[in-house]
Amino acid sequence: MLLILGSWLLLALITTLIGWTAWRWLAARYRTSLELPVELLSLTGVALLMVVLAPVSLVAPIGPATQAATGTLVAALAVAQRRALVVAGRRWLLPPGRFRAAGWATAALLGLLLLNLLLRIQAGSANHDAQLYYLQTLQWLERYPAVPGLGNLHGRLAFNSHLFLVTALFRLPTPAGSFYPLPPYLLTLLAVAAARGVGRALTATVREPATWAAAGLGLFFPLLHLFQTWLASPAPDYALLVWLGLLLLFYSRFFGSCPVHGAPGRPVILLLILLSGGAVTVKLSALPVLLLPLHAFWVAGRHGRRRPWGSALVLASLIFIPWIGRNLVLSGYPVYPLPGLPGLPVDWKVPAHLVLTEQRLVTNMARLLPPADWYGPGSASWQQWMPVWWQYQLSQPVVAALLLLAAAAPLAVLWQRPRASDLAAPGWLSAWVVAAAGSLFWLLLAPDYRFGIGFLLVMAGWPWYSLPTGRRAALLLLALGVTGGLQLLRDPLYGLRHLPPNKGAAAVWPVLPPQPATFTKRLADGELVRIARAHGACGAAPVPCTFAVQPGLERRGKSLAAGFRIRAPRSQRR
Numbered sequence: 001m002l003l004i005l006g007s008w009l010l011l012a013l014i015t016t017l018i019g020w021t022a023w024r025w026l027a028a029r030y031r032t033s034l035e036l037p038v039e040l041l042s043l044t045g046v047a048l049l050m051v052v053l054a055p056v057s058l059v060a061p062i063g064p065a066t067q068a069a070t071g072t073l074v075a076a077l078a079v080a081q082r083r084a085l086v087v088a089g090r091r092w093l094l095p096p097g098r099f100r101a102a103g104w105a106t107a108a109l110l111g112l113l114l115l116n117l118l119l120r121i122q123a124g125s126a127n128h129d130a131q132l133y134y135l136q137t138l139q140w141l142e143r144y145p146a147v148p149g150l151g152n153l154h155g156r157l158a159f160n161s162h163l164f165l166v167t168a169l170f171r172l173p174t175p176a177g178s179f180y181p182l183p184p185y186l187l188t189l190l191a192v193a194a195a196r197g198v199g200r201a202l203t204a205t206v207r208e209p210a211t212w213a214a215a216g217l218g219l220f221f222p223l224l225h226l227f228q229t230w231l232a233s234p235a236p237d238y239a240l241l242v243w244l245g246l247l248l249l250f251y252s253r254f255f256g257s258c259p260v261h262g263a264p265g266r267p268v269i270l271l272l273i274l275l276s277g278g279a280v281t282v283k284l285s286a287l288p289v290l291l292l293p294l295h296a297f298w299v300a301g302r303h304g305r306r307r308p309w310g311s312a313l314v315l316a317s318l319i320f321i322p323w324i325g326r327n328l329v330l331s332g333y334p335v336y337p338l339p340g341l342p343g344l345p346v347d348w349k350v351p352a353h354l355v356l357t358e359q360r361l362v363t364n365m366a367r368l369l370p371p372a373d374w375y376g377p378g379s380a381s382w383q384q385w386m387p388v389w390w391q392y393q394l395s396q397p398v399v400a401a402l403l404l405l406a407a408a409a410p411l412a413v414l415w416q417r418p419r420a421s422d423l424a425a426p427g428w429l430s431a432w433v434v435a436a437a438g439s440l441f442w443l444l445l446a447p448d449y450r451f452g453i454g455f456l457l458v459m460a461g462w463p464w465y466s467l468p469t470g471r472r473a474a475l476l477l478l479a480l481g482v483t484g485g486l487q488l489l490r491d492p493l494y495g496l497r498h499l500p501p502n503k504g505a506a507a508v509w510p511v512l513p514p515q516p517a518t519f520t521k522r523l524a525d526g527e528l529v530r531i532a533r534a535h536g537a538c539g540a541a542p543v544p545c546t547f548a549v550q551p552g553l554e555r556r557g558k559s560l561a562a563g564f565r566i567r568a569p570r571s572q573r574r
Contacts, residue, residue, distance in 0.1 A: 007181035015045030026267035054322035106199030131537035148563030149348025244454035405460035412463035
C-alpha cells in the first residue's frame with residue numbers, strides 16, 4: 001500500500017509540474033488569467049509526456065536512461081521556478097478562510113474516495129487483457145525501440161496506445177515484478193474533481209445549479225464499480241474513460257470559465273487539441289472527442305476573432321505524426337487494425353488477413369456474436385445482434401440504467417428548451433452533444449462498455465445535473481457521496497480480514513498477479529519463443545512470448561530489435 005501511495009505522490013508532483021509549466025508559459029504569451037485546477041494540469045502533463053516520448057520511442061527504449069533524463073528535466077524545471085511554485089502551491093492547498101468548513105468536508109469526501117481506490121488496487125487485478133498483451137507490450141517498450149512488425153508476433157502487440165509510453169516511464173520495481181501506477185493514478189484525478197464539485201456546491205449561491213456537483217461523482221462511482229477488478233492493471237481502457245470525463249468536464253465549465261475566443265481563448269483551444277488528440281492516441285474509440293476543438297474553433301470564428309491555425313496545425317502534427325509513424329513500424333499500416341488503408345511496401349507488414357481478424361474480433365465480440373462468428377465478416381444486421389446484446393446489458397444493472405437514461409436524455413434536453421446560443425459556446429450542452437455523437441459512434445462500431453462508457457456517462461447524466469437547485473441539494477449530494485463511498489468500501493474492508501501471511505509485505509508492496517505458465521518453441525531461424533499454455537496469457541514472461549506462432553514467422557535480423565516478418569508460402573511467392 002505504501003508504494004501505491006508513494007507512486008501517486010510522485011506522479012502528482014511530476015505531471016502537475018510539467019502541465020503547470022506549459023500552462024504558465026501559454027498564459028504569459030497570450031496574456032490570459034485563466035487558472036486550471038490541478039487535475040487538468042496533471043492530465044496536461046501526462047499528455048505532454050506522451051507527445052515527447054512518442055518520437056523518442058522510435059529510436060530508443062523507454063528504459064532507465066529515459067527515466068533519468070525525465071527526472072533531470074523535472075528537477076531543472078522545479079529549481080528554475082521554485083518561487084512561483086511555492087505561491088501556486090499555497091493557492092492550491094489553502095482555501096479562503098470563509099470556506100474552511102466546506103474545505104474540510106471536501107477533504108473528508110476525497111479521503112473516502114481515495115481509500116476506495118487504494119484498497120481495490122491493493123486487492124490485485126483480474127484483467128485478462130493485461131495478461132494477454134498489456135504486460136508484454138510494456139516489456140517491449142522498456143527493452144527496445146519500436147520493433148518493426150511486432151504485430152506479426154502477436155496481433156495485439158501492434159495496438160498502438162501512447163498511454164503505454166508514459167506507463168512504462170513510471171514503472172516501479174517490486175520483489176514480485178513491475179508495478180505500473182499511472183492508469184490507477186488517473187482515477188485519483190477524477191476523485192479530486194468529484195470532491196471539488198461537491199465543495200463548490202456547498203458554497204454555491206441559490207442561483208447556481210448545485211446538482212451540477214453530481215457530474216464528478218456521476219463519473220467516478222460508475223467507473224469505480226465497473227472497473228474495480230481492473231484498477232491494479234496497466235489498462236488504457238478505464239484510463240481513457242477518466243481522460244474523456246475530465247476533458248468533457250472542462251469544456252462544460254465544471255471547473256469554471258472556458259473561454260475560446262480572443263487572445264485569452266487561444267491557450268484553451270491549444271489545450272483542447274492536446275487533450276483531445278492525446279485521447280485518440282490512447283485509444284481510437286475516442287475519435288469523436290475531436291469534435292471539441294472543432295467546436296471551439298467554430299465558436300472563436302463566430303465571434304470574428306482570429307483563430308490560432310498555425311499553432312493548432314503544428315501541435316496536431318506533433319501529436320499524430322509520431323503516432324502514425326509508430327503504427328507503420330509496428331504493423332506496416334498508418335492506422336491499425338484497418339487493413340483497407342494502404343500500408344508500406346515493407347517485409348514486416350502484417351498480412352491483411354491477420355489485420356482483418358483483429359478488426360473482426362473487436363467488433364464481433366463487442367456485439368456478443370457467438371464464438372463461431374467472431375472471425376466472420378460481421379455481416380449480421382443490428383436486428384440480429386441487438387436483442388442478444390441488450391439482454392446481456394440487462395444483466396449489468398449499472399450499464400442498463402445508463403443506456404435507459406441515455407435514451408431518455410434527448411427528451412430531458414428538449415424539456416429545458418435550450419437556445420441556439422447555448423450551443424454556440426462551451427457549456428454542458430455543447431459537451432453533451434459531443435458525448436451523444438461519441439455514444440452513437442460506440443454503439444455502431446464496437447458496443448463494449450469498455451470502449452464507450454466515457455461518452456455514455458455524460459450523455460446519460462448531464463441533462464439532469466444542469467437543473468437549477470440550491471444549497472440543500474448540495475448537502476444531499478455530500479450525504480449521497482459519503483453513503484456511496486462507505487457502501488463501496490464494504491467489500492474491500494471485508495477483504496482485509498483475509499490478509500496474506502506476510503502482512504508486512506502487503507503493507508508496503510502492491511499485490512501482483514501470478515505469472516502464467518509458458519513453454520518454448522523454436523522458430524525456423526533458431527529464435528526461441530515462449531508460448532502461453534492457457535488462454536493465450538503470457539503475463540510478464542520474458543519476451544518474445546505469444547499465444548501461438550503464425551506459419552512463416554521469423555526474425556528480420558540477428559536481434560529481436562530488427563523485428564519480425566511472416567514469410568509467405570512458396571506457392572504464393574513471385
